[in-house]
Amino acid sequence: MSQRITTALLEDTEEEDALRLICQSVLEVAEADTVLIVLPSLGEKYICEIADGEAARDVIGLEFPPEGRAQSVIRSNVGMIVPSMERAHSLRVPQLSRFGPALYAPMSAHGVATGVIIVFRNPGRDEFTQPALQAAEDLAAQATLALRLAAIRHAEDRASLLEERQRIARDLHDLAIQQLFATSLQLGTIKDDLIAGVATPEKITESIDQALAAVGDSVSQIRQIVSGLKESDSPAFNLVDGLWHETSLARRSLGFAPSLVLALNNEVFSKDNSERLDSELVEILDENEIADALAVVREGLTNVARHAHATEVLVEVQIWAESGLVPPGCGHIEPTVPLKSETNGLMWVEITDDGTGLEKTVGRHSGLANMAARASVHFGYMNIENRPDSTRGTKLTWCIPLSV
Incomplete structure (x- = not known):
């Protein structure tokens, strides 16, 4: 199971797909009925982003408050076993009262937890053991790795995008814009010659023809740059x-x-x-x-x-x-x-x-x-x-x- 997850991570699997695979793995290893992954969301909230098992549809989108068990595990970076959610006191998320035994495994990296995997069994089933918690924590560590890899890929994609934008800006500046600037200099010379009265019709015609040709070249350069964005194999x-x-x-x-x-x-x-x-x-x-x-x-x-x-x-x-x-x-x-x-x-x-x-x-x-x-x-x-x-x-x- 662990090898399967590691292979998926090395194959550049999408973040959500990797987390779903980990969720399914925890469900199987822990012999659980429902597994969910709680991650930070907007406004410093913690939301159930991924879930698998019998009650998956019902728990997706649940918010876990700061005073609840989930955020307590994240802050302390220490896992927790709960004998029964239906008999638990001060339950901060009422929807969880339908479950029996539970365990909380922090998603930890370098001693800091960024999320939590919560594993549930239905009422009447056996409580979770320490070995089950350890197995869940191991898989939670792989979930953390999946998130870190996704963040790295996102940063690389953004860097590539910025580099491409800079390249386009350089090409536009160094190719099309410079050619248009040269044309403007030429037209300025024509204007000066006209004001000075030294321009002949033949010279004006020749200069305008050259300026039109230069504008045409600039348009061609811009088209090539645009075409290069659309086609991977440019000439x-x-x-x-x-x-x-x-x-x-x-x-x-x-x-x-x-x-x-x-x-x-x-x-x-x-x-x-x-x-x-x-x-x-x-x-x-x-x-x-x-x-x-x-x-x-x-x-x-x-x-x-x-x-x-x-x-x-x-x-x-x-x-x-x-x-x-x-x-x-x-x-x-x-x-x-x-x-x-x-x-x-x-x-x-x-x-x-x-x-x-x-x-x-x-x-x-x-x-x-x-x-x-x-x-x-x-x-x-x-x-x-x-x-x-x-x-x-x-x-x-x-x-x-x-x-x-």
Whole structure:
């Protein structure tokens, strides 16, 4: 019987089902007629939540007052045997007077009882013995374990839900919202040109076409995010095409095309031979690593467009598939979260510009926090600083260990 209950608990049985199984087990082991489980409810009340046996329907929902035997057992964490409920004095729950012998077994964990199992026999039957009370207390301990496991699962489910919400918020911010912001910058430029009288009809038409295309891309991104919520198997991300796409989109907000360098195991790839690179990356990167890297590139380029007033931007994405290939110097920045020692390699994203630098930049804390969060999820790190090799500009570094 105990093995059956333990197996049920290990199989992630629902809380109510586990308690019903325990109730049935107590009914059988104690040779009882009715068994009920009393648990804390709203307003500091104790209610019969689970019951089994002849009078199960009649006792479900009964409230057990503070001065009664049930709460006394819970407070003292000591079991109790009652010779006969029908002859008991000062019975606080009149409905229990129909029963004969009874026993109360506290549901205890770490010396604290959180509920009680009450076992009844019909009038005229033998009283319960100490061994019966001990057996009921053992099963009550398993009932307590069932409640603790249910609480842990609930906490895990809630944590997963919160993590998923944060991921959705990051995706919306780093993908759709940033693209819409870039479009707003572009429309603002059109407005300024119109006010200054320097805009030609051809230039206005071209800029509006680009803005409409960007809005269409944003709608597509939102649809992908929504679709990802509905489907467990979302389509794989393509890092190479995604990076070319992000740098192409950034051209609209920057006013010029950022440079892009892609390298795998110290071999630099151009757009012409990127198809071979993409086929190799399929075996190296997982979908989450690719998605987060693309989001970081978009956020980084948007920050440059919004704050830096730069004339040049370089995006470097380097991947080393084995730890032995990673050159010295790629781990010189102290990570906020220690890199996994068993890592097989690294993905290194660096965005540099020749803009005004950090001292004159108004920080966007949410964007930087999102990039840092995307790094920490992979046990990596993110860093932003003034360029050490120049009097102008910033350098953003985002590095994660590979999971392959």
